[in-house]
Amino acid sequence: TRGNGTTFSITTQDTVTSNTSNWSVSNGTNGWARDNSTRFTIVWGSATAGAWAGFARTFSSVLAVSLGPWDSQNYSWGNNLGNTGFTHHSSGNCKYIAVGFS
DSSP states (O other), X not given: OOTTSOOOOOOOOOSOSSOOOOEEEEOSSSEEEEETTTOEEEEEEEEOTTSEEEOSSOOSEEXXXXXXXXXXXXXXXXXXXXXXXXXXXXXXXXXXXXXXXX
């Protein structure tokens, strides 16, 4: 109702009719969390310098990996990124987070 007493209607569209999000989580130093309705997955872990870092859960499509050194004296980078992990190169160990779909 408007301030002058007249009425009007609004047509809305709700694209989310119910919240069906259902997360599965595997906690730990190397773990993962997955939204079962969208398959969006977050994987985290620790990687050893100069070694293959295998993901705690395999992706069907990995989108990105972010590496962080354990301290400011280290640098980290990786290559050979795939759905099961990546090769970690650095002056020390690091922690990582990866996102994608599984």
